[in-house]
């Protein structure tokens with residue numbers, strides 16, 4: 355007797371596979387906690403910046419990172435801008451910037467009228483190469499901005515020693531590094547100041563947001579004032595006995611983080627370890643499922659530092675088309691993209707430097723889905739599609 359499923363009725367197509375949803379490259383992981391905290395802020399009436407939720411976020415972030423000061427701001431680009439302003443960087447100055455980064459890093463140097471000097475990165479973990487930094491220092495160099503590439507800390511022992519020896523400041527662009535560590539210390543404690551992002555694509559997010567951490571009291575006061583028009587904060591002024599009229603003693607910006615955003619960031623910070631643990635287990639699964647795949651180099655996490663796995667980035671070997679693999683993945687419902695940018699190649703910067711490692715990574719890196727809401731089945735499907743797409747490229751190469 356024929357089984358009913360062996361003979362589909364007339365007019366029926368062959369049984370189609372259930373349509374599979376596209377697997378996103380990155381996605382925020384939100385729950386009831388974020389809603390509850392936002393509701394509390396809305397009910398309180400203090401929805402603008404520098405309110406109680408912002409103060410609570412700063413205290414929680416400061417203690418998480420073990421930094422002396424934390425100042426919440428509207429985004430990481432604003433954070434970098436404020437730190438450079440506070441350090442008095444301006445026209446005629448050069449700032450060494452890790453080349454392989456989102457161009458917000460270089461932009462912040464242009465904001466203050468200084469010149470970004472892009473320096474190449476390590477070929478294995480893609481952070482600023484300390485030996486290349488030394489070679490780029492000139493009499494006009496004021497400081498260095500290192501980037502924690504995809505949430506993995508740069509070589510801070512070497513960079514700090516070099517900066518100290520040459521009398522330069524060191525800034526940590528920790529945009530994607532909330533929760534990362536280097537030799538037992540948290541990202542956010544290196545250099546004169548560190549700048550974090552809570553943009554929607556980062557591991558800890560409130561949509562748009564940022565944080566500055568620093569151990570320098572004068573710098574902390576300066577960036578706080580300049581984040582709010584160059585005036586004393588409303589939160590600090592409230593509750594005083596007499597009417598205090600703030601004084602505008604310096605030029606400032608409106609770079610405050612709203613308390614609504616701070617509420618979301620507080621909920622995210624409270625579950626940061628859970629989010630990071632899921633990213634780490636996704637990375638371990640990729641390592642197992644893609645290990646040994648010819649034509650692809652898997653990302654390296656150094657033994658002395660814990661990355662946040664902001665992105666999971668494959669390096670496609672020369673001869674295989676990264677773009678071809680990315681397009682095949684997208685066609686199979688798996689989002690894929692470049693890693694990040696070789697800053698020196700961007701027309702805005704004028705193309706004065708050469709950074710061959712960064713340039714090669716810009717052309718060969720392939721980011722595949724990485725976020726805390728991926729299921730094991732998602733990870734398996736991504737890995738399988740990567741194997742298929744790479745195999746096809748090999749056949750065409």
Ligand SMILES: *Cc1c(COP(=O)(O)O)cnc(C)c1O
Pocket residue numbers: 428429430431432455456458459501502527529530550551552553563564
């Ligand atoms: C995301 C990112 C930035 C910019 O952060 P925003 O909060 O969007 O301003 C800067 N630097 C790096 C390395 C980043 O990844």
